[in-house]
Amino acid sequence: MKFILGLDYELFFGSRTGTVQNCLIRPIDELLKVTNRYGVRLSLFVDAGYLLRAAEYPALQAEVDRIKQQLSELSKQGHDIQLHVHPHWLDCHYADGEWRIDTTRYRLHDFATEEIHKIVADQTKLLADISGKPVFAYRAGGWCIQPFTALKDALWDAGIWLDSTVYFAGVSTDTVRGYDFSRAGTKSHWRFENDPVEEEPDGRFVEIPISACKLYPGFFWKMALVKKFAGNRFKPWGDGRTMIADSAYYLQRLTRPTYSVVSIDGLKAATLASALRQNRRWGNSGIFNIMGHPKSLTPYSMQQLERFLRDHHTQLEPITFQDLAGMKAVATAG
Ligand SMILES: [Zn+2]
Secondary structure (H helix, E strand, C coil): CEEEEEEEECCCCCCCCCCHHHHHHHHHHHHHHHHHHHCCCEEEEEEHHHHHHHCCCHHHHHHHHHHHHHHHHHHHCCCEEEEEECHHHHHCEEECCEEECCCCCCCHHHCCHHHHHHHHHHHHHHHHHHHCCCCCEEEEHHHCCCCHHHCHHHHHHCCCCEECCCECCCEECCCCCCEECCCCCCCCCEEECCCCCCCCCCCCEEECCECEEEECHHHHHHHHHHHHHCCHHHCCCCCCCCCCCCHHHHHHHHHCCEEEECECCHHHHHHHHHHHHHHHHCCCCCEEEEEECHHHCCHHHHHHHHHHHHHHHHHCEECCHHHHCCHHHHHHHC
16 A cells, blocks of 8 residues: 655644744654654645745745755655645735734635636745755645635646545535535545546546544544643644634534544544554555644654554555656546
């Protein structure tokens, strides 16, 4: 089974963004200490909108340079840099040493068609310049990929033909981040054209869904308790604040089984082995495509990842999205 470890490389979007050092640079270094031992290369979905916006402020030049330096070194070492879009950075301002975050236009869909084209083109180009490699894979910020028809021309024109946003049985009724992946299957990949959950054999785009797992309310109760009482081992390196989801999001997870992405973030890292078993049971033997956020990694989650890789690395073949570049040839042949 192939194995992809994809990280959404971004700051926080709540009242405090957190620092570049603690949300990005440090946790990636900690993660590499584990993954390097098992030959796992990272696939980073980089929030390039932050980089472009921050570059407009001389006070932030040093941290922008630090990020570019980390990303370009990683690319040279064989790690993969791909596109993650959080367009609200265009509406954010930096003053008096902190960001004034405005997430009114959180979704790419909240922008005009020409703006979407420019955002995707500018960010893709920036990342390709940094990494020196083709950028062709996309993960939508906040899972906001639908309706895809509003985004597909902008993505295609920028050279993006692979998406990795969807996950099996994923549904969100959140007013800002609403998405419906309930029709997505458990396959490890498929082609599509107008909706990433709708397979179209002649579609130009390829979906590599994030692997999913079923989580029970007990897990989220534990998570809530750990957040409140646990010590440093469970504390993320990231030092910002998350955007608050609406209360239905939490209520749902605390009261009935829900499907979630397989993730190395915080406590979720404890479920990696059972998630792999679930995926095999569902018939996904192609790609175990798991994710995480540098900002949400903890010493505990790194321990769990280490244990998972130690026990399973012989059954997993680590790849990055760059290794899937050959899938495009089929897409454009017809
Ligand atoms: Zn994100």
